[in-house]
Amino acid sequence: MTRYSRAQDSVAITGAGLHCSFGDVGDVWMAFRKGLSALSMHAIPGVTGVAPVPGAPIGDVSPLEFLKDRKLVKYMNAATSMSVAAAGRALRQASLLDDEPGLGSMGLFVSTGFIAFDMTTVGEAVSASATDDQLLDTLRLGEHGLRRTHPLMPFKMLLNMPLGMVSIALGLKGENFILYPRSGQSGVCIETAVRSIRTGRFERVLVGGVANSFSMLPLFTLAREGRLAESVEAAVPFVKSHRGLAPADIAAFLVLESAEAARARGAKILAVVNSALVSFCGESTMQERYAARGSMWVEAGGDRPPKMLFSSGNSTWMEDRQETLQADALWGDNAPRLASLDGCVGHADSASLLCAMAVATKVVGDHEAGAVLMASADADGSQSVVCVGAPGTLVEGAS
Amino acid sequence: MKRSFDLNRRVVVTGIGVVSPIGVGAEEFFDGLRTARAGVDSIAAFDARSFPTRIAAEVKGLDLASVQLPKGYRPALLRDKKSIFGLIAAREAASDAFRQRSAAEVYSPRRLGVLVSSGLEVFNLEDLIPHMAGGLIQGSTLLAAVLAEPSYSYLQIPAHLGAHCIACELGAKGPFAVNVSACAAGTQAVGEAFLAVRDGIVDAVMTGGYDSMVNPLGLGGFCLLHAMSTSNGLGGRASRPFDRSRDGFVLGEGAGMCVLEEYESARKRGARIYCEVLGYSSTLDAYRVTDPDPEHRGAITAMRGAIERAGLSVRDIDYINAHGTATRQNDPAETAAVRAVFGAEAGRIPMSSTKSQIGHLIGAAGAVEFIAAIFALQEQMLPATINLTCPDPLCDLDYVPNEPRPAKVRTFMSNSFGFGGQNASIVAGSPTID
Numbered sequence: 001m002t003r004y005s006r007a008q009d010s011v012a013i014t015g016a017g018l019h020c021s022f023g024d025v026g027d028v029w030m031a032f033r034k035g036l037s038a039l040s041m042h043a044i045p046g047v048t049g050v051a052p053v054p055g056a057p058i059g060d061v062s063p064l065e066f067l068k069d070r071k072l073v074k075y076m077n078a079a080t081s082m083s084v085a086a087a088g089r090a091l092r093q094a095s096l097l098d099d100e101p102g103l104g105s106m107g108l109f110v111s112t113g114f115i116a117f118d119m120t121t122v123g124e125a126v127s128a129s130a131t132d133d134q135l136l137d138t139l140r141l142g143e144h145g146l147r148r149t150h151p152l153m154p155f156k157m158l159l160n161m162p163l164g165m166v167s168i169a170l171g172l173k174g175e176n177f178i179l180y181p182r183s184g185q186s187g188v189c190i191e192t193a194v195r196s197i198r199t200g201r202f203e204r205v206l207v208g209g210v211a212n213s214f215s216m217l218p219l220f221t222l223a224r225e226g227r228l229a230e231s232v233e234a235a236v237p238f239v240k241s242h243r244g245l246a247p248a249d250i251a252a253f254l255v256l257e258s259a260e261a262a263r264a265r266g267a268k269i270l271a272v273v274n275s276a277l278v279s280f281c282g283e284s285t286m287q288e289r290y291a292a293r294g295s296m297w298v299e300a301g302g303d304r305p306p307k308m309l310f311s312s313g314n315s316t317w318m319e320d321r322q323e324t325l326q327a328d329a330l331w332g333d334n335a336p337r338l339a340s341l342d343g344c345v346g347h348a349d350s351a352s353l354l355c356a357m358a359v360a361t362k363v364v365g366d367h368e369a370g371a372v373l374m375a376s377a378d379a380d381g382s383q384s385v386v387c388v389g390a391p392g393t394l395v396e397g398a399s
Numbered sequence: 400m401k402r403s404f405d406l407n408r409r410v411v412v413t414g415i416g417v418v419s420p421i422g423v424g425a426e427e428f429f430d431g432l433r434t435a436r437a438g439v440d441s442i443a444a445f446d447a448r449s450f451p452t453r454i455a456a457e458v459k460g461l462d463l464a465s466v467q468l469p470k471g472y473r474p475a476l477l478r479d480k481k482s483i484f485g486l487i488a489a490r491e492a493a494s495d496a497f498r499q500r501s502a503a504e505v506y507s508p509r510r511l512g513v514l515v516s517s518g519l520e521v522f523n524l525e526d527l528i529p530h531m532a533g534g535l536i537q538g539s540t541l542l543a544a545v546l547a548e549p550s551y552s553y554l555q556i557p558a559h560l561g562a563h564c565i566a567c568e569l570g571a572k573g574p575f576a577v578n579v580s581a582c583a584a585g586t587q588a589v590g591e592a593f594l595a596v597r598d599g600i601v602d603a604v605m606t607g608g609y610d611s612m613v614n615p616l617g618l619g620g621f622c623l624l625h626a627m628s629t630s631n632g633l634g635g636r637a638s639r640p641f642d643r644s645r646d647g648f649v650l651g652e653g654a655g656m657c658v659l660e661e662y663e664s665a666r667k668r669g670a671r672i673y674c675e676v677l678g679y680s681s682t683l684d685a686y687r688v689t690d691p692d693p694e695h696r697g698a699i700t701a702m703r704g705a706i707e708r709a710g711l712s713v714r715d716i717d718y719i720n721a722h723g724t725a726t727r728q729n730d731p732a733e734t735a736a737v738r739a740v741f742g743a744e745a746g747r748i749p750m751s752s753t754k755s756q757i758g759h760l761i762g763a764a765g766a767v768e769f770i771a772a773i774f775a776l777q778e779q780m781l782p783a784t785i786n787l788t789c790p791d792p793l794c795d796l797d798y799v800p801n802e803p804r805p806a807k808v809r810t811f812m813s814n815s816f817g818f819g820g821q822n823a824s825i826v827a828g829s830p831t832i833d
Binding site: 044046047048049050072075104108112114115117119122123124125126127129130134135136138139140141142143145146149151153154155157158159160161163164165167168170171172173174175176177178179180181184185188191192195196198199201216217220221223224278279280281282283380381382 | 404406445446447448449450451509513518519520522524525527528529531534535536537538539540541542545546548549551554555557558559563566567571572573574575576577578579580581584587591594595598600615619620621622623624680681682683684685686687688696697700817818819820821
C-alpha cells in the first residue's frame with residue numbers, strides 16, 4: 001500500500017467538474033441530498049428488439065462553451081464531448097482556464113471506459129460486407145464497406161481521444177496517460193497524480209474519468225457479467241432488492257495541486273486529498289475482497305472513522321452487506337454513513353470514483369469535521385480507496 | 400518541501416520477453432535485429448486483397464491453439480491474439496527475471512504491480528452479421544448470443560483481458576493499469592512503471608505492451624486515415640523510415656514485456672540486470688487532431704525532460720531508438736526535434752527505427768522498441784533502419800542504414816510520438832554508470 005506523510009505532503013483539490021444527467025457538481029450534490037435519482041428506463045441506442053434498461057444516458061453533449069476551435073466538434077463523440085465539458089468546468093472553477101503557461105505544464109491523467117462504437121456506422125459497413133450465408137467477406141469490406149464508413153470514424157474509435165481532445169481543446173501539455181477500462185484505472189490515475197505532486201514531478205494535474213456507459217457494447221458487457229439491473233428499483237444500492245447496476249454517461253474531472261502552489265496563486269482549496277490507494281485482487285473471493293478493502297480504509301483514513309463513505313461498483317445486496325459488515329467491524333457504533341452515487345446518477349465505471357470525489361468536495365465543505373472516504377471496485381478485481389478531507393485540516397504554512 | 404519518498408531508489412530491468420514479427424522470444428528477436436530481418440509481408444490473417452494496404456508485419460510461426468491459456472478465458476483469448484502475445488511475452492520475462500521461482504515468491508504480492516499497454520478492443524464484425532436486418536442491429540438476438548457466451552469471446556473482447564490474465568498468473572496484488580495512449584502507450588507504461596518502483600509503491604513491476612490491429616476493423620480504420628503505406632508490392636521493403644520514397648507506416652503486431660525491479664533487491668538476489676532506467680518524461684502537443692505540432696515543441700520537451708531527469712546531458716546519450724514511423728510528416732519532424740534537443744551532438748548520435756523491421760505495433764510499439772534498445776546496450780550493436788536507400792534531404796542524421804553496426808553504447812533514449820499528440824521519451828543505460 002502507498003504511504004504518505006499527511007502533515008507534510010498536502011494535495012489540494014482546487015477544481016471539480018462533472019458532466020452527467022443532473023449537470024455539474026452542485027447539481028448532483030443537491031440531488032443527492034434530496035434523494036433524487038436520474039435513473040429511468042431507456043431503449044438501448046442503436047439496437048432494436050431489446051427491452052428498455054435502467055440508466056442515465058446523457059443525450060446530446062455540447063462542449064462548444066470550451067472550444068476555441070469549433071471545428072473540433074466533427075472529430076468528437078459523446079465521451080470526448082463530455083470530457084471537454086467536465087474538464088473545462090474543473091479548470092474554470094480552479095481559475096486556470098485562461099492560464100496558458102499553467103496549462104502548459106499541467107499533467108493530465110484520464111481513465112476511459114469501454115468504447116462505444118457508433119453502431120450505425122459499423123452496422124452499415126458490416127451489412128455491405130455480408131455474404132448470403134452470413135459470413136464476413138473481407139473482399140467486400142475493403143471494396144464497399146470502407147466506402148460506406150465515414151472517414152472521421154477512426155477518431156471516434158481511438159481509445160486515447162478523450163485525453164487528446166481535452167489537451168487540444170483546453171491547452172494542456174504536460175505529463176500524461178490514459179488508462180482503460182474500469183474504475184480501478186481511475187484509482188490509478190488519482191494515486192499517480194497525488195504521488196506525482198508529492199514527488200515534485202509537477203505542481204498540478206487534471207485527473208479525469210469518462211464513460212459513455214449507456215451504449216450497446218458497455219451495456220452488453222454488463223449484461224454478460226450478470227451485473228445489469230433490470231429495473232430502476234433494482235439498481236438502488238444498500239437495500240435488499242439491490243441487484244445490478246444502472247449504467248450512466250458521466251465525465252468527472254478534478255484539478256489537484258500542491259497546497260503550497262494553490263496558496264501561492266490564491267486558489268480556493270475545495271478539499272484536501274489525504275491518501276489514495278490501489279490494489280488488485282483478481283481471483284479473490286468476495287469476502288477476501290472486502291477484507292482487503294477494510295484494510296485499505298484504515299490505511300487511507302487513519303485511526304479516526306470517516307464522516308462518510310461513498311462506495312461505487314457494488315452490484316448486489318450481498319456486496320453491499322459485505323461492505324457494511326466491514327465498516328461495522330472496523331468502527332462499530334462510529335461506523336460512517338455508507339452512501340453511493342450509483343443510485344443517484346447511475347454507474348459509469350471509469351468515472352464513478354472521480355464523480356464521488358467531486359461530490360465529496362461539497363460534503364467536506366459543508367461539514368468541517370471528519371474526512372470522506374471513497375471506495376470503488378470493478379469486475380476485474382481492482383480496488384481503489386481515496387480519503388478526502390476538509391480544507392480546514394490543512395496545517396497553516398505546512399506544505 | 401519535506402518529501403515522503405526516497406527518490407534515489409534505482410530501477411533496473413531484470414527480465415525481458417518478446418513476441419515479434421521477426422522472432423518469437425527475446426533471443427529470436429535479438430537474432431532478427433542482428434541479421435536485419437524484415438518482418439513485413441502480405442497479410443495472411445485474412446483476405447485483405449481489396450484494402451488499400453495489403454501488407455503488415457505479422458507474428459509468424461506461432462501456433463496460438465497450442466499455448467496454455469487460463470481455462471475460463473480460453474475461448475476469448477483465442478479470438479484475441481494480442482492478449483496471447485502479451486501472455487507469452489510476460490511469461491518469458493517472468494521466467495527470465497525470477498528463474499525457477501514465481502514472482503509472488505520473490506516479492507510480496509502487494510508489492511508487485513502490472514502496468515502494461517495495449518490497443519483497441521477486438522470487435523468481431525462477423526459476429527454482428529447474423530443479427531443484422533435491413534441495416535439495423537436486432538438487439539434481442541445479439542444480446543442472446545452475447546449472454547450465451549459468458550467468457551467475453553463473442554463480439555467484443557476487452558483489450559485489457561490479457562493484462563488481467565498476466566496479473567492473475569503473476570499473483571500480483573499491487574497497482575494494475577492498462578495504458579491505451581496509442582503509439583505512446585508502450586513507452587508510457589514502462590515510464591510509469593519506472594516511477595512506481597522508484598517512488599517505492601512497488602518493488603517489482605511487469606510492464607510493457609501487447610497489440611495487434613491486423614484485423615479487418617483495425618486495418619480498415621487506419622486505411623481511412625491514409626497514414627499507411629500502400630506499397631504492397633514491396634513486401635519486406637515497404638516500411639522505409641527516413642527514406643525519400645517512404646509512403647506511410649506498416650502495421651505490425653506483437654508484445655514486449657519487461658520486469659522492472661528495485662536495484663538493491665535485484666542485486667542481492669543475483670538477478671541478471673539488463674539495464675537501469677534513468678529518466679522518463681511525457682508531454683502533449685495540444686495542437687491538432689490530425690497533425691503533430693509543426694514546431695515539435697512537445698517532442699522536444701519530452702526528450703529534454705527525460706535527459707534532465709536522468710541526470711544526464713545530451714553528450715551522454717549514445718543511441719536513440721526513434722519513433723520513425725515512415726509517414727511523410729513524422730520523420731522530418733522527428734529529425735528536426737532531435738536536432739533541436741541535441742544540437743551539435745545530433746550528428747554524432749546514431750538513431751534507428753525498429754519499425755523498419757517490425758512495423759508499427761501501435762499500443763506495443765514503445766515497449767518492443769525499448770527492448771530493441773536494450774539489445775543495443777547488451778550486444779554493443781546498433782539495430783539498423785532497413786530499407787533506407789535514399790534518405791529524404793530533410794532527414795540528415797545517422798540512421799544506421801540497412802546493416803546493424805557495432806558501437807559503444809552506455810546509454811540510450813527511446814522515443815514514441817503518438818496519434819493525438821502524446822509524446823513519451825525514456826532514457827536507460829548500463830547500471831555501471833555513475
